[in-house]
Amino acid sequence: MIRFEQVAKVYPDGTTAVDDLSFEVAEGELVTLVGPSGCGKTTTMLMVNRLTEPTSGRVLVGGEDVAQTDPVKLRRRIGYVIQQTGLFPHRTVLDNTATVPVLLGWKKARARERAAELLELVGLDPGVYGRRYPAQLSGGQRQRVGVARALAADPPVLLMDEPFGAVDPVVRERLQSEFLHLQATVRKTVLLVTHDIEEAVRMGDRMAVYGQGHIEQFDTPAAVLGAPATAAVARFVGADRGLKRLSVTAIEPDDLEEPPVARPAEPTAVASRRLREEDARWAVVLGEDGDLRGWVSADDLARAGGEGVVGDLARRMEAWVPVGAPLKQAFGEMLQHDAGWVAVLDGSRFLGVLTPSKLHEALRRSVDADARGVGRGEVSFDSVADA
């Protein structure tokens, strides 16, 4: 959808902003451009909507060379979100949001209707916020209006330059998740510039890590964190890249352990004996259809003195995560509930438990799989200690 072919940009004063850039962003893909200040990220992006022109090479959008496309028409197909939002101070939020549809010649009523829809989509009640002026909004709300405005004419491509840079970390995180949620429905082709590695990792399907004027590595966040291509990338992603990688590595069914199981209707004496034989301190309690009913401890079963059934003693499972959630979420649950394991569910169906050693193993396997370019299921270690 967006393609850079050996693009270079030298500003008139002789500054080489980028040199020999070649990469491609697929339709519906979100690519983050990340790197230290002055490395050429913004210049790269500005060449897409012709706010600046390459000195050599070509930029194509939807197969068309942008140099051959009328810049005004081009920009109407490309939403643009910047840190300072660029909202018109004397126009209401609703009219700001309707800017591009109006420029495209839509009837005012239709443009406003569309703007109201978009405000709703980014979580702002148009009835409340539509009539306000930008100065009457918080930074986070202004940022949302910036996104709504960029999406109003439904452009296939979205350029975002530090879109969440001007807000505090808590609001930033909320805006990031809201945008990801939105992107899952609208599936725009997005280039997002950031200097924040966490943001690049969290938001990007793939990320371009810049050195001075060129891309050092262009890959998925997991691959960049797991196997930095150069020393510069390794330095930039940070010594805690293993930790960061936890947030982009999903829990897979193969990562799980099968713990001892008890059934709700099972007499406590029977379950107690079985756990003793298996030398287990606890069991998960599962219904007949495999849904999770809780867990029971061997101590509680022993104390029941043969009275009642397992279901009477089952405790609520506090520490659980859905399959596919990032390993980091599982780790967070373990810490929050001071638990040695978390249950992993598919809907209400119990799949298994993740333990700290399995978590470590999953991380190691995923790093190894990326390095070898294979699926994680194809990598096995005899034991983590030996790995």
Ligand SMILES: Nc1ncnc2c1ncn2[C@@H]1O[C@H](COP(=O)(O)OP(=O)(O)OP(=O)(O)O)[C@@H](O)[C@H]1O
């Ligand atoms: N109009 C210009 N004229 C001359 N040099 C420029 C111009 N715009 C940018 N540059 C230079 O080009 C290089 C790349 O700038 P660019 O803004 O693309 O970097 P960036 O990675 O987006 O930086 P930041 O994260 O600080 O915004 C820098 O050295 C910058 O000083």
